[in-house]
Amino acid sequence: MKVLIVGGGGREHAIAMSVKKSSKVTKLYCAPGNAGIAQIAECAPIGVMEFDKLVAFAKEKEIDLTIVGPDDPLAAGAVDAFEEAGLRVFGPRKNAAILEGSKAFSKDLMKKYGIPTAAYENFDDPEKALAYLETASFPIVLKADGLALGKGVLICQTKEEAIEGVKSIMQDKKFGSAGNRMVIEEFMTGREVSVLSFVDGKTIRIMSSAQDHKRAGDGDTGLNTGGMGTFSPSPFYTKEIDEICQKEIFQKTVDAMRSEGREFKGIIFFGLMLTKDGPKVLEYNARFGDPEAQVVLPRMKNDIIDVVDACIDGTLDQIDVEFEDNAAVCVVLASDGYPVSYQKGYPITGFEAFDGKDDYFCFHAGTSEKDGQIVTNGGRVLGITALGDTLKEARKKAYEATEWISFENKYMRHDIGKAIDQA
Numbered sequence: 001m002k003v004l005i006v007g008g009g010g011r012e013h014a015i016a017m018s019v020k021k022s023s024k025v026t027k028l029y030c031a032p033g034n035a036g037i038a039q040i041a042e043c044a045p046i047g048v049m050e051f052d053k054l055v056a057f058a059k060e061k062e063i064d065l066t067i068v069g070p071d072d073p074l075a076a077g078a079v080d081a082f083e084e085a086g087l088r089v090f091g092p093r094k095n096a097a098i099l100e101g102s103k104a105f106s107k108d109l110m111k112k113y114g115i116p117t118a119a120y121e122n123f124d125d126p127e128k129a130l131a132y133l134e135t136a137s138f139p140i141v142l143k144a145d146g147l148a149l150g151k152g153v154l155i156c157q158t159k160e161e162a163i164e165g166v167k168s169i170m171q172d173k174k175f176g177s178a179g180n181r182m183v184i185e186e187f188m189t190g191r192e193v194s195v196l197s198f199v200d201g202k203t204i205r206i207m208s209s210a211q212d213h214k215r216a217g218d219g220d221t222g223l224n225t226g227g228m229g230t231f232s233p234s235p236f237y238t239k240e241i242d243e244i245c246q247k248e249i250f251q252k253t254v255d256a257m258r259s260e261g262r263e264f265k266g267i268i269f270f271g272l273m274l275t276k277d278g279p280k281v282l283e284y285n286a287r288f289g290d291p292e293a294q295v296v297l298p299r300m301k302n303d304i305i306d307v308v309d310a311c312i313d314g315t316l317d318q319i320d321v322e323f324e325d326n327a328a329v330c331v332v333l334a335s336d337g338y339p340v341s342y343q344k345g346y347p348i349t350g351f352e353a354f355d356g357k358d359d360y361f362c363f364h365a366g367t368s369e370k371d372g373q374i375v376t377n378g379g380r381v382l383g384i385t386a387l388g389d390t391l392k393e394a395r396k397k398a399y400e401a402t403e404w405i406s407f408e409n410k411y412m413r414h415d416i417g418k419a420i421d422q423a
């Protein structure tokens, strides 16, 4: 079977590695891919939003299955475009990807179906949002409604900060049209956990839990990023918490989407906060997390194609999704200056140290090939993942492996997985 993966980041490299392991797959393509993906797949220089070209490519190459990785094409209807052309594709349709594409939609859904989340109000008029702040309590959280590269969330300590925030989102359009509407919500405290799941429209099978590190600097300082590192499983996601989530959050979300006529097939990523009042949903994503995929997928026992097929065919109830009883840590190697401004084009060396080691992975996020050499081509450059029997062992190995790689302006956090010491 021939498979096409749409995307070109670390997440897609992790998906590609999983797909490559399947005995069913004879040929793997990726669009646009990156320099690392190019080592295991044939990459085509087509952008993720170029649906016509992607569909034409899939037809020309007689692709049997396409997997769409990133949020933007999903929210814009990539899956619909493939289906309309009679092609088999994995991911939510546009009317279901709205679960991530509109925070106002997802908040209203949770309220309507009694899924625990922070108290909130939606606004499409900046004056009303500003008036609301007069009687609100602080800190408070402002969220641009639409997709904003994971950056559309502002946590405001004071009324003054919040007023500036509303103006920057709704009037100055700091996040573009994502800020035409916004959500203002209660500030919650607690530990964050990411739980990814496979969904076939009716049945949900969760994957092993993970925790991301969103801020750029050590000790959770600095700006929010796409994610600077992850570990899996999260020791804080206990059996008791899982039972509550199964009952109050996971199946309820899938059923809610069906009831709304927006059957969800694909990946639902639950961003959870474990508050003192129980787990609550911070956000939904309609795709694998990046870099959550880089710690979860290397631990999955199943052939990913079997699970994806079951999601598309609505037979997920017949499959158990299973994970190794081990742990993984991923440390992102970024370009210094990310997420604001950074240089690209620096040569990267040291990849050969990963050769022949099946408990170490060097996932490419922002890389390209120039004159036969692999160079940096993004803010997040590589994701270095190691497996271990325990989280501590995996962390030690991942940090050792970060030393194998060299490039100018290499930057990383030094405390990925530090929280596990408190578990």
Ligand code: AMP
Pocket: 118, 141, 150, 153, 155, 185, 186, 187, 188, 189, 192, 214, 271, 282, 283
């Ligand atoms: P989101 O993109 O919605 O996950 O938000 C990005 C980050 O902002 C989350 O990972 C949290 O760290 C933080 N955040 C979002 N909503 C809240 C909230 N209601 N209370 C506290 N922190 C929040």
Ligand code: GLY
Pocket: 150, 212, 226, 227, 285, 288, 289, 290, 291, 292
């Ligand atoms: N790592 C968080 C995300 O993929 O949204």
